[in-house]
Amino acid sequence: MFFKSHGVEVEWVEESLPKTYEDELVEDLISIMSSFSAKIYGRRSAQRRKRDAASREHLIKKTHKYWKECDNLAFKAKNLYNLCNYYMRQSFFNTGKVLTNSKLYHAVSSSDAYKLMPSTKIACSLIRQVCQVWKGYFQAHEDWNINPHKYLGEPKIPKYKDKLKGRYSLIYKGSEAIYKKSLSKGICHLSQSNIKLKMYKAKKTVQARIVPKKDSYLVEIVYEVEEPLNQKPSNNIAGIDLGVDNLIALSCNVQGVKPLLINGKPLKSINRLYNKTRSRIQSKIGENKSSKRLNGITLKRNNQVDDYLHKASSIVVNYLKANQITTLVVGKNDNWKQKVKIGKRNNQNFVQIPHSRLIEMLDYKCQLAGINMVTVNEAYTSKCSALDLEPICKHNKYLGRRIKRGLFRTANKKVINSDINGSLNIIRMYSPETFTVEEIASCGVQPLKVNPLERVK
Known part of the structure; x- marks a missing residue:
């Protein structure tokens, strides 16, 4: 047998010699010590893995x-x-x-x-x-x-x-x-x-x-x-479609579990009041100038947004833990807020909601809960019909279409929430074979609407 050591080719010759009792005893001791050291190293490495910040x-x-x-x-x-x-x-x-x-x-x-x-x-x-x-x-x-x-x-x-x-x-x-x-x-x-x-x-x-x-x-x-112990591995997967009016649309492949819609309108209200107040102050002090009042309302707005995102992300993680979901898939496009052209008002609503910050919160909270989180490209997930298992890509003609008031009509004339349709397609982007026609029909039911600011009585 040949191998290289420091660039020099060396020939290794093995000779089979008869084993004595002492040789067998030494081999047994070496195997015991190696297994013991492996256990100790494994425990120490496990302890290191269990620590997080x-x-x-x-x-x-x-x-x-x-x-x-x-x-x-x-x-x-x-x-x-x-x-x-x-x-x-x-x-x-x-x-x-x-x-x-x-x-x-x-x-x-x-x-x-x-x-x-x-x-x-x-x-x-x-x-x-x-x-x-x-x-x-x-x-x-x-x-x-x-x-x-x-x-x-x-x-x-x-x-x-x-x-x-x-x-x-x-x-x-x-x-x-x-x-x-x-x-x-x-x-x-x-x-x-x-x-x-x-x-x-x-x-x-x-x-x-x-x-x-x-x-x-x-x-x-x-x-x-x-870090908590990882949940038992399962095939339960959840998908999230991020938006504006519905900040989070969450669905999963677990039959009988209702999808979740988290209200995003309070965030729009926070930004609307901030923009209105900022515009009034800016008109008095001039463009590209700052003031204590302007810094004060900016700090207040940022704190309100952070608080809302923390509450929303905690609701999502609790939902995943309650339904024993071990994988979360989030739809995201790189540079999706650069040079966006969806109208003046829609631009302002969409760009001012920090979706990347929300994804970061979901990521670290999922890690602490032992849940695996991944991001996928969400292109064409809103246009393709999830219940018809339509391939997620660009088509000249789509099987379903979006109709008024945030609803999506499939090829079979079945109507579901359009954001839930997108979240189901995001699951399919990650795991294309996760659904059958019968299974996905039971997952696209009437969603549960949640407002993070509502007090629990």
Whole structure:
């Protein structure tokens, strides 16, 4: 038998020698030890797999007692970021290359901006962030040269933050940055500061982040959680068609389970009021200008939208768990909101609903619940007839068609909800053989309508 070692071809010759009792005993011991080590390694790797990260967020407004301290820390972080970025830009302009992590550290470690940081560990993490920003720029630019159609324009080199208004985020990680004594009491106390925020008890904190927003700061406390055991594998699949009036249309291949429609009109109302108020304020201060009032209503609108999406995604995950569904398929098209032309009013309604944010929420909540989530291209899923098992592609003439008030009429004159028709086709995009004509007819029944804002009595 021949094999290569360091580029040299070596011949391996096997000779069969008679085994002694000692040889057999050694082989048995080796097999026992290898199986034991495999079990230990398996347990450790399983423990590593069971750990996942979640976060708790605290919004620090200008009226909050910690706002000034957060603002001061973010200002110092901005100074160090600009200094690091200066050395990286100068190296790039002069040599065409950027500094490594260690070289950048030695370049800034004696500066005042570095010494004014709360701790060495936080300053070093910021230096690593700057290196990652530049690494991301090079990767994006290299990919842009190969696939320019994926981008809206050529990636640009990282810029400086504004000297006065600019702020940058901080990452607190490890025992040097977060005091251990307060963690047992359910409080996250950031080192070298008076910032003490509540967190979940008996959780191992991974890190804390201070993220600057418009006229506020978001303090994110990231901690470890144990992943639940994966549900028993099954063939139960659910599909989601995202929309506007019906934010989520969800159906599954489980017979006897009603489809689900989650109302999207409250989101339209939130955006409508925001646009109306924003237009009135913008007319007074002028175009391309901002104000405290404008930042305030933007923050309120973003919080309302996030709250609504969290409630909607939780309803979906609870529905999947209750019906023992192990796979969720979500329809999505890349760049589906770029240069969209569906009318002025429809453009505004569609573009302002953050469907990608909703998909991210569904993704991480499904992971915590042990549910597999995948995305598929939803092209032609709304035009093709699901109950007729029509092939999902472009046709000159379709078997069914959409009629008034969000209804879809099949070739057999059967009428179902048009969004449910789309969600059934999304399941078929992922698993074409999952339905028969009889099975899919029992899945396209009258859906259950849900409003996340309704209070449970």
